[in-house]
């Protein structure tokens with residue numbers, strides 16, 4: 001099936017951390033219990049936070065829309081079970097700072113009662129944009145951790161020629177096995193989802209890329225894909241960060257995505273396997289994104305496994321469902337140990353992009369003291385993006401993030417390979433994450449300043465126009481007053497001839513004043 005068209009090109013760099021996946025990947029996915037309260041953050045995606053459309057005290061049903069997306073880059077939020085909205089308030093967010101973020105809190109009623117669903121139609125007969133909008137309405141974001149609204153990617157088919165839809169099943173982060181289990185248990189649905197996305201993008205072919213350590217998933221996906229032409233399963237080497245889009249594209253197509261460019265520039269679109277499954281559910285069953293499979297693992301978890309959790313479930317409930325914790329974790333993570341977010345509390349709720357929750361023991365956490373860089377260049381050798389981590393880190397440490405940008409900071413995918421190999425135990429990736437956050441804050445502040453200046457100029461212009469209009473009205477009134485006595489003084493016809501002239505002069509005054517002000521504002 002078009003295998004000959006593929007050019008497998010090994011990517012540079014990468015590391016081989018211990019997989020630690022065996023315990024969680026051995027068990028079937030189980031359903032997490034409905035928690036007493038769901039905490040649904042309004043910001044679970046790239047873009048602006050969703051806007052609540054429910055009130056405290058309101059009863060909601062499972063799958064009901066409870067917060068609207070204010071823009072295309074945002075995603076709506078749906079109730080993940082039935083119950084009553086008891087608060088719209090700040091809750092502990094999935095952020096290393098431990099900051100709070102706004103969320104809708106639902107006290108569940110245990111009935112798990114669905115909102116009546118619309119009858120499903122044959123999605124393959126529908127228009128691409130209609131389907132993409134349905135995916136947007138279902139609140140689907142990238143489920144491999146990227147949290148980018150999936151519909152935005154689907155709409156790329158109308159703008160770019162997409163030759164290949166690449167379904168990412170490589171799941172290279174240690175401990176995580178949610179995609180592996182999903183592929184083993186829902187292979188046919190994933191293939192159907194991939195075919196639907198291909199239909200939306202009008203892509204030529206579909207490639208499902210899976211790392212060579214996932215034998216059962218490879219077999220299941222191959223069996224499900226067999227019936228379809230232009231859907232193929234490719235096995236890629238197990239090497240972190242193979243799951244990164246740019247690395248996978250290079251490995252599969254042999255094409256390198258240029259620095260600062262998107263994958264569409266080489267005719268490829270990548271969707272995580274979990275996202276493809278969510279899109280399948282949305283388009284064939286009308287199901288919004290209200291749950292996801294999460295790997296619960298780490299040395300402190302009694303019974304590590306994959307669990308289907310309702311979005312908004314506090315992670316402490318997931319630990320309980322896995323037999324609890326055997327000891328106080330040395331590190332709590334949302335996501336994998338290489339790219340995950342360190343958490344400060346088990347009260348943090350599961351969000352749509354959460355691939356796993358890890359409770360790591362002391363022996364699993366590297367706690368060596370950092371020492372000065374010995375310029376061994378190991379970090380340079382493993383960087384999959386061909387960057388100079390040691391130089392970038394030195395610049396960031398010297399508070400010169402701008403110079404680090406010149407060294408390629410924007411291209412850093414925060415994979416953590418450099419930190420992993422550094423013999424001096426320098427927290428390199430943390431420097432890069434910090435600098436990227438600071439850069440993003442600066443960009444956001446600049447955008448806000450631009451908006452404030454534009455709004456203030458517009459207001460000034462409005463006030464000037466208003467002033468000019470009032471001046472013109474006064475002038476017109478004065479002119480009409482002058483007309484009345486003139487009836488006694490002179491002939492009526494003379495006044496009738498004179499009045500339009502005065503009105504015209506007033507209008508001209510207004511126009512000139514506005515134009516003059518506009519000119520001032522422009523200059």
Ligand code: SF4
Pocket residue numbers: 372373374375376377378379380389390418421422423424425426
């Ligand atoms: S790996 Fe660590 S010690 Fe070696 S050059 Fe890079 S930063 Fe320096």
Ligand code: SF4
Pocket residue numbers: 382383384385386387388389411412413414415416417418419428429432
């Ligand atoms: S510099 Fe960035 S991309 Fe390169 S290894 Fe380090 S974290 Fe990964």
